[in-house]
Amino acid sequence: MRVSIVGAGALGRVYGVRLAAQGEDVTFVVRPERVAGDGPYVIEQVNGSQRRDTLERPRLAADIPADAEIVLVTVRFDQLAPGHAGAAHPGSAAARAAGGRTVADILRGGPAVPIAVLTPMLPAERAALEGAAERRVTPAMPSVSGYADERGAIRYWLTAVASTLLDEEGGAPSDRPRLEELARRLTEAGVPARLDRDVGAQNVATTTAFFPLIAAVDAGGGVSGLVADRDALGAALDATRECVALAERLGKVAPWAKLLTRLTGPFAAKTGVALVRQLFPETLRFVDVHFGPKLHGQHLAMGAAILAIGREHGVSLPALERLLALIEGRSGARGPVKRIA
Numbered sequence: 001m002r003v004s005i006v007g008a009g010a011l012g013r014v015y016g017v018r019l020a021a022q023g024e025d026v027t028f029v030v031r032p033e034r035v036a037g038d039g040p041y042v043i044e045q046v047n048g049s050q051r052r053d054t055l056e057r058p059r060l061a062a063d064i065p066a067d068a069e070i071v072l073v074t075v076r077f078d079q080l081a082p083g084h085a086g087a088a089h090p091g092s093a094a095a096r097a098a099g100g101r102t103v104a105d106i107l108r109g110g111p112a113v114p115i116a117v118l119t120p121m122l123p124a125e126r127a128a129l130e131g132a133a134e135r136r137v138t139p140a141m142p143s144v145s146g147y148a149d150e151r152g153a154i155r156y157w158l159t160a161v162a163s164t165l166l167d168e169e170g171g172a173p174s175d176r177p178r179l180e181e182l183a184r185r186l187t188e189a190g191v192p193a194r195l196d197r198d199v200g201a202q203n204v205a206t207t208t209a210f211f212p213l214i215a216a217v218d219a220g221g222g223v224s225g226l227v228a229d230r231d232a233l234g235a236a237l238d239a240t241r242e243c244v245a246l247a248e249r250l251g252k253v254a255p256w257a258k259l260l261t262r263l264t265g266p267f268a269a270k271t272g273v274a275l276v277r278q279l280f281p282e283t284l285r286f287v288d289v290h291f292g293p294k295l296h297g298q299h300l301a302m303g304a305a306i307l308a309i310g311r312e313h314g315v316s317l318p319a320l321e322r323l324l325a326l327i328e329g330r331s332g333a334r335g336p337v338k339r340i341a
Contacts, residue, residue, distance in 0.1 A: 001182065002067055003182070004026075004072070006073045010145075013028075024189075029064055040058070042152070073119055074118050080103060080125050108133045115137040118164075122302070137170065144156055144191065164183075205253045206254040215324070241319075242318075
């Protein structure tokens, strides 16, 4: 199967290398200045089989090949559909994902094939992406999390209790056969995947419910800083309760996210972090790298989008606003949290 992956970060590399190891034809669509890169892509599974895969010569391109059969989008949220509050304007340099182009530009310039978006999509971002790309896309929920270590290798966890989900009704009706084929090929590659109903709504609800917990890592400057910062931790826990209530209006929250949000509390957070630090120290490193200040722009963009969803449903989210203000203050950003009109 000829698969093009827009984005070659941790998520894109895990899916791409696992598919390539299975014998699929994989192209990573990257910034033009990165096309000449000739280093190998190395991925190492932390849990389960702890398998290690190396793609010695990854195929890199600035555009989606004309013969691609399916496209996976794995960029950051704030690169997905710029132009909203908390994200850059589509015409600005910060909004450009590759060589002065947006992700939508890249998709619009590619062949008319199914597009599965593994990046969390909220309603405004999905509408903006589809409008700019001039085609429907399929929401998907990954079952993989990872980070790049000091060697440049991707260390990742493959969730055993959940499959990668592809919305069976998300794209055009003609997309389904290719999506089913992708799910089968991923499963054969050791990344269980399947089509399911209402994945888009589940993605929105799960992202909304879980967001305060990941953004809090940025607010605290890392996990250790968060549990020691009473203001940041309190804002995060209050915002989690607000966002879970909103999420329940939007769709079904993934079971793992619902469990984590129910277990949150000042004592549970501190005890849990101490236990994880003792038993699974690399997990904390992953959280610090993957959800910390590095993703500051993504946190502000996603937080602003969730505030907008709350207003659309008549739900006030003062604790979330407080949490976003702490994130802005920590980075030295100026001005209030931007709102979506």
